[in-house]
Amino acid sequence: MTAPHFEILGPDVPGPVVVEVPHAGLGLEPLTARGRGLPSIALEAGAPWADSDVGAAAVCEGLEAMGVRRIVATVSRYVVDLNTEPRVPTPYEDKRPPGLGDVRNMSRAGVMWWERRRSRAEVEELLAEVFEPYHEAVAAELAASRARHGRAALLAVHTYPDGGRKDAADVVLGTRNGRCARPAVRDALARVAQDHGLSVGIEAPFPGGYSVVRHAAPGIEAIQIELARSLVCSPGDRRRPALDPDRVARMAEVLRSVVGVLAAEVAGGAS
Structure with missing residues (x-):
């Protein structure tokens, strides 16, 4: 199934594990339709790609063979961040003169620009058009898995720019403690x-971000997994990260192992 701003992939019969990839998207259509978009300096530098979770969708490919249904965002986090609790401007902020409260964006692509602050109406429109449909789809997939298996688990898959730091963990697991x-x-x-x-x-x-908090419930485990970007990208210019097929394949194997154990833990929790 393809929705306007995300895809739902996987078998017709759901397994106990649902995967979501909220920061995979590059699409800017909801912004361009409102006369916004990103400035040319950001587009030419490849900011949507550099600031996405590079490789997060790629390492999830093939999980349908394990019965996994996955929801993959196709819209950029520059439109709305699907893993952050939304903040709607107050009426007071809406009354500010133009220019006050503008947002400075600094991309990992190495460029910076200012963005006109969004009004309450704009934010509410984006939440209704993009944010809520995405999370309603995640909730529906979890409900279907739980109905079939008694319990379910959400695995929120991300990658993060570790910058090649030796002290950075390869994998970070978050469950809000x-x-x-x-x-x-x-x-x-x-x-x-x-x-x-x-x-x-x-x-x-x-x-763990907004998704795991929103979707965790009795009978539903929710875990965020962050993979260091260096595990899936070729060494080189960090401002223009390029996926390394061999590294992606290795991490896809790791993720399959993670999903297999998570499915077994879910089944064990139902007994």
Whole structure:
């Protein structure tokens, strides 16, 4: 199924694990339709790509063979951040003179620009058009999985620009300190990554964003997994990251192992 701003991929019969990739998108249509878009300096530098979760969608390809249904955003985080609690401007902010409260954007592509602040009406339109339909789709997939299996799990897949730092963890797992998933489940996934020779961070620096908080519920575990960008990209210019097919394939194998253990943990929790 393809919706205006996301895709739903996977088998007709859902397994117990649902995957979402909220920062995979590059589309700017909801902005351009409103006469906004990004300035040429940002587009020419490739800001939408550089500031996306590069490779996050690629490592999820093939998960349908494991019964996974996945929701993949096609709209850029420059339109709306699907993993951040939305903030609607107050009536007072709407009354500010033009220019006050404008936002400075600094891209990992190495460029900076100013964006006119969004009005309350614009934000509410984007939430209704993009944000809520996406999360309603995630909720519907989880409900279908739970109805079939008794329990379900959401795995929110991200990549992050580790900058090649030696102290950066290869994988970071976040559950809001056990609020969104049982620590035993999180720790089981950590062991999978470690068995693949990867270093693991627990709850820091990414404790889990809006998605895991919104969708965690009794009978639904929600876990965010962050993969270091260096695991999927070729060495080189970090401002214009390029995917390395061999690295992507290796991390796809790791993710399949993670999903397999998560499915087993879900099944064990239902017994």
